[in-house]
Every structure is written in structure tokens, then in C-alpha cells.
Amino acid sequence: MSDLDDLYQEVILDHNKSPRNFRPMAGANRKAEGYxxxxxxxxxxxxxxxxxxxxxxxxxxxGCAISKASASMMTAELKGKDEAAAQALFDNVHKMLTxxxxxxxxxxxxxxxxxxxxxxxxxxRVKCASLAWHTVNAxxxxxxxxxxxx
Amino acid sequence: xxxxxxxxxxxxxxxRFDVARIRxxxxxxxxxxxxxxxxxxxxxxxxxKPQAVIDALSHYYGAENSNIHRGVHYLSERATAxxxxxxxxxxxxxxxxxNQEIIFVRGTxxxxxxxxxxxxxxxxxxxxxxxxSAMEHHSNIVPWQMLCEQVGAKxxxxxxxxxxxxVIDEYRRLLNDKTKFVSxxxxxxxxxxxxxxxxxxxxxxxxxVPVLLDGAQAVPHLRVDVQDLGCDFYAFSGHKMFGPxxxxxxxxxxxxxxxxxxxxxGGDMISLVTFEKTHYNVLPYKFEAGTPHISGGIxxxxxxxxxxxxxxxxxxxxxxxxxxxxxxxxxxxxGLRIIGTAREKAGVLSFVFDHVHAHDxxxxxxxxxxxxxxxxxCAMPVMQRFGVPATTRASFAFYNTVEEIDxxxxxxxxxxxxxx
Numbered sequence: 116m117s118d119l120d121d122l123y124q125e126v127i128l129d130h131n132k133s134p135r136n137f138r139p140m141a142g143a144n145r146k147a148e149g150y151x152x153x154x155x156x157x158x159x160x161x162x163x164x165x166x167x168x169x170x171x172x173x174x175x176x177x178g179c180a181i182s183k184a185s186a187s188m189m190t191a192e193l194k195g196k197d198e199a200a201a202q203a204l205f206d207n208v209h210k211m212l213t214x215x216x217x218x219x220x221x222x223x224x225x226x227x228x229x230x231x232x233x234x235x236x237x238x239x240r241v242k243c244a245s246l247a248w249h250t251v252n253a254x255x256x257x258x259x260x261x262x263x264x265x
Numbered sequence: 266x267x268x269x270x271x272x273x274x275x276x277x278x279x280x281r282f283d284v285a286r287i288r289x290x291x292x293x294x295x296x297x298x299x300x301x302x303x304x305x306x307x308x309x310x311x312x313x314k315p316q317a318v319i320d321a322l323s324h325y326y327g328a329e330n331s332n333i334h335r336g337v338h339y340l341s342e343r344a345t346a347x348x349x350x351x352x353x354x355x356x357x358x359x360x361x362x363x364n365q366e367i368i369f370v371r372g373t374x375x376x377x378x379x380x381x382x383x384x385x386x387x388x389x390x391x392x393x394x395x396x397x398s399a400m401e402h403h404s405n406i407v408p409w410q411m412l413c414e415q416v417g418a419k420x421x422x423x424x425x426x427x428x429x430x431x432v433i434d435e436y437r438r439l440l441n442d443k444t445k446f447v448s449x450x451x452x453x454x455x456x457x458x459x460x461x462x463x464x465x466x467x468x469x470x471x472x473x474v475p476v477l478l479d480g481a482q483a484v485p486h487l488r489v490d491v492q493d494l495g496c497d498f499y500a501f502s503g504h505k506m507f508g509p510x511x512x513x514x515x516x517x518x519x520x521x522x523x524x525x526x527x528x529x530x531g532g533d534m535i536s537l538v539t540f541e542k543t544h545y546n547v548l549p550y551k552f553e554a555g556t557p558h559i560s561g562g563i564x565x566x567x568x569x570x571x572x573x574x575x576x577x578x579x580x581x582x583x584x585x586x587x588x589x590x591x592x593x594x595x596x597x598x599x600g601l602r603i604i605g606t607a608r609e610k611a612g613v614l615s616f617v618f619d620h621v622h623a624h625d626x627x628x629x630x631x632x633x634x635x636x637x638x639x640x641x642x643c644a645m646p647v648m649q650r651f652g653v654p655a656t657t658r659a660s661f662a663f664y665n666t667v668e669e670i671d672x673x674x675x676x677x678x679x680x681x682x683x684x685x
Contacts, residue, residue, distance in 0.1 A: 118632075119628075119629065119632045119683075122628070123625075123683050128683070131684075153640065154623075154624050154639065154640040154641070154654075154655055155640060155641040155645065155648060155654045155655045156624075156654070157654065177654045178622065178624075178654070179622035179623070179624035179625045180621075180622060180625045181624070181625070182624075237628060239628070240624070240628060243624060
């Protein structure tokens with residue numbers, strides 16, 4: 116499979132076309148915005164946090180296929196996880212995207228999200244994939260400043 | 266069939282300029298990217314360099330390197346002469362009255378900052394108004410916003426219409442007794458619009474308001490004559506006009522430059538220093554503190570020599586044909602929308618797809634060897650004006666060919682297939 120096919124796999128294209136949890140959330144008790152100043156991508160992540168557990172998560176915004184698919188898959192994976200598990204997943208996804216872990220390793224640590232590992236071969240696109248993750252991290256920490264990928 | 270005959274016409278017109286020979290002058294154009302011949306359509310970001318410029322840099326470091334304006338030794342005199350000759354070439358290139366009006370800076374951004382901080386902080390005050398346009402690059406917005414914060418002046422913005430043209434009537438309305446400066450782009454980097462700057466300058470001068478023109482995207486495409494334009498300041502970068510990065514030019518009318526305080530203090534910009542008082546050097550050195558980018562200035566001079574030897578009439582026809590051919594070819598792609606449809610345009614084609622983001626297009630084109638820019642082009646207000654987060658921008662230089670545009674079109678079809 117070429118690097119390009121690796122990047123734009125069916126699952127990613129599907130999440131781009133029909134993103135999951137792509138909606139605002141009226142009852143959110145945490146919310147954060149993220150910007151990628153390089154390309155103008157913009158994402159808002161909404162959380163409903165209860166007893167340290169993510170009961171509901173959604174997102175809105177505009178961005179490329181990679182950023183949208185990453186955000187969509189992220190919401191699917193994080194729903195029902197507690198803060199510590201979410202933090203651990205963030206760390207592992209970050210390592211995978213920046214190429215600190217190889218593909219097989221990544222699969223063990225991040226499950227389905229390993230499909231995003233093709234991104235690390237496209238350095239200019241790593242920030243696209245990590246934007247939503249930085250944003251959810253900011254939401255969990257209750258930060259008020261918009262998250263950026265810089 | 267009419268469209269097809271136009272395409273044929275464009276191809277033929279583009280063919281008259283001997284682009285194959287020109288391409289031989291640019292070694293990087295022989296490069297392969299991901300196994301495909303490089304198609305370089307990111308000239309708006311920076312242009313490629315002819316061998317003559319690369320040789321000039323190498324020759325300077327190999328045979329002339331020395332500091333300038335100070336040593337009495339052979340090399341210093343030689344380096345000084347080469348640097349000052351380059352200044353003379355820049356003067357001729359934009360038809361300034363004298364070498365004193367040519368200030369070497371790092372680039373367009375620094376040139377504009379020099380004007381805002383030296384002229385602006387000295388002569389503007391609370392309540393004054395500065396006019397820019399809605400299609401400025403961030404470097405012709407942010408320095409003025411900083412100045413506004415410093416002196417309490419107000420920024421007024423000339424709107425643009427849906428084709429990406431300045432609305433002159435709105436500009437007339439904005440000009441008033443409070444207007445103390447006008448700063449607009451000559452050619453829009455995001456849209457390619459050629460702005461009627463001569464008219465803009467004339468209207469401002471009726472109110473005795475000085476005008477700065479951002480020429481970064483104009484100098485690679487148009488013959489610029491600052492006396493004919495009548496502008497008070499003209500800013501441009503070397504690297505977008507086939508010269509080195511890190512060197513640019515601020516042209517300023519000498520009577521204005523004389524009245525302005527230095528931008529930075531240091532060596533070379535002084536004539537006498539004591540702890541009690543320092544006397545500043547004459548123009549242009551008053552504005553050139555510290556050891557400058559000597560090789561850059563010399564390289565820029567070499568770029569100007571290179572450009573001077575080109576057939577500019579043929580070049581203009583070729584570039585126009587490239588743009589028409591590209592505009593027509595891309596218009597035929599379903600779902601593609603061109604952003605920036607001004608009547609007068611230079612070398613830039615910005616476009617979007619409804620369902621495919623510019624970033625994804627950029628990555629897929631890159632795999633086909635095609636280099637374009639995807640993003641907001643340092644002109645976020647322009648993106649907001651057209652309601653798009655980002656565009657893909659193909660920006661052309663005279664060394665591009667219609668065959669390369671065919672490669673772009675094919676690569677775009679490939680990208681659309683991925684996202685089908």
C-alpha cells in the first residue's frame with residue numbers, strides 16, 4: 116500500500132464523510148476550542164463529564180479529512196472513559212502520530228485509532244490529526260484559552 | 266467547442282516564449298519529487314532561483330567576502346562596491362530617483378514595520394486614521410494594528426467585491442481629513458488581483474496622504490516604476506522575485522525618509538557617536554543598522570540582471586496565457602470554485618472544492634510532484650470574506666508551462682477520485 120493509501124484509508128474517508136458525534140451539546144459542562152494557525156482548522160469539543168467519566172462527547176468545526184476523521188474517531192473512543200484513561204490514550208495517540216511508536220506497538224496501545232498511524236509519514240499533517248486531541252485535553256483540564264497545535 | 270479553441274489559443278500563445286530554454290536556467294526544476302517531475306506552483310510563497318543568482322552568492326563568499334563600509338583593505342572595498350552596485354540595480358529596476366531612496370531590509374514585512382514604527386510613530390497620533398484594504402497579507406495588517414495600539418490611531422478597511430476587487434467608491438468614502446496614511450497591496454497574494462494602485466495613490470495625494478504599496482507579489486510579474494505610480498513607499502522581497510531569502514527593499518521618497526527617525530540603532534547608521542549625542546548617517550544608511558545581508562543584496566542584484574535580460578513582452582504574454590489556460594482548465598472540473606475572479610489578475614489561481622479540504626488536496630497533489638500552497642495564505646480576513654476556511658493556491662512564474670497545468674488538472678481528478 117502506498118503512503119497515500121495508508122493515509123486516506125476507507126475508515127478515515129468514512130469518518131470524514133459521516134463524522135460521528137458531530138453536533139453541539141447543550142448540556143456540556145466542559146468545552147474547549149482548538150485552532151491550527153497554520154491552516155486555519157478550527158474545532159470545538161464539548162464534554163459532559165460526570166464523576167470523572169466522559170458520559171458524552173461531541174465536536175464541531177471545519178478542517179481537512181484527517182482532522183475531521185481524527186476528531187470523529189476520538190469522540191467514539193473517549194465516550195465512557197474516565198479522565199485517567201482519556202489522558203493515557205491522548206499520550207499514546209500523540210506518540211503514534213509523531214512516530215515515537217511503530218505501527219504494531221501503536222495498535223496495542225490505541226486500538227482502532229492505529230488506523231491514523233499513516234499520518235506520521237506526512238509531517239505536515241501531524242497537526243491536523245492531533246488538533247482534536249489537544250482540544251479535548253484542554254477541555255479536560257478546564258483551560259479557557261483556545262488550544263493550538265503550536 | 267468554443268472553450269476548446271480558447272485552450273488551444275492559450276497553449277499557442279504560451280508556446281511563443283522560449284520556456285524550455287528559460288527552465289534550463291533553474292537547476293531545481295529538474296528535480297523529481299516522489300518519483301515524479303517537480304511541478305512548482307508555489308511561486309507566491311517563494312520563487313525558485315536561476316543559476317546566475319546561485320553563482321553570485323557562491324562567488325561572493327568564494328572571492329569577495331568581507332564586511333562593507335568600513336575596511337580600507339582590498340576585499341572590503343570590493344564587497345562594498347558589489348553591494349552598492351546591487352543597490353544601483355534595484356534603483357534602476359523600480360526607477361527610483363536615487364540610490365538614497367533604496368533601503369535594504371530583510372523583506373517586505375520588515376519594510377512595512379520600518380514605516381509603521383519610524384514614520385507612523387513619529388507623525389501619527391490619537392484619532393488619526395489609516396486605510397488598508399480587505400485583501401492585505403497579514404504583514405500589511407498587523408504592523409498597522411500595532412501602530413494603532415501605540416498611538417491611538419484607527420484602522421479603516423476598504424471592502425472588496427465578490428470578484429476580489431477593491432471597491433473604489435468605498436475607498437473615496439473612507440478618505441477624509443483624519444486619514445493620515447494609506448497602505449495597500451499592489452497584487453493580492455491570495456487572489457491574484459492587480460489593484461489599481463495609481464488611482465489609489467492619486468486619490469490619497471489629493472488629500473496630502475502618503476501611500477505605501479506592498480509590492481511583494483507585483484515585482485515578479487509586473488514592470489514597476491515608482492515614479493509613475495507616484496507612491497511614497499514601495500516594499501518588496503528578494504526571494505519572491507528569483508533572488509535570495511532574507512533580503513528585501515523599502516523604497517521611500519527621500520524627503521520623507523529624511524524626516525523620519527532611524528528604525529534601529531547600531532553600527533553603520535551613525536556618522537558620529539559620543540555618550541552625549543549621536544549623529545545619524547545619511548540616507549540610506551540611516552536605516553541600515555548593523556552588518557547587512559551582503560550576499561543577499563548582491564544576489565538580488567544578480568536576480569535583477571537576470572530579469573532585465575528576459576523578453577518582458579513575451580513573458581507577459583506567456584504568463585497571461587498560463588493563467589487563462591489554468592483558469593479555463595480548472596473551471597471545467599466539477600465542484601471546483603475559483604476564489605478571486607478580478608478582471609486584472611497576475612499569476613495566482615486560488616480555488617476550493619465543497620467537499621474536499623485544501624489540505625487534503627495539497628497532500629495528494631504533492632504525491633504527484635505538484636507543489637501548491639494550501640491554507641489561508643497569511644490572509645485570514647480574505648478567507649473570512651469569501652466564507653472559506655482555506656483555499657488551494659497555484660501561483661505561477663514565467664518558467665511554468667501549460668503541460669504542467671495539465672499535470673495539475675490530472676492530479677486534481679485523482680484527488681477527487683480518492684474522496685468520491
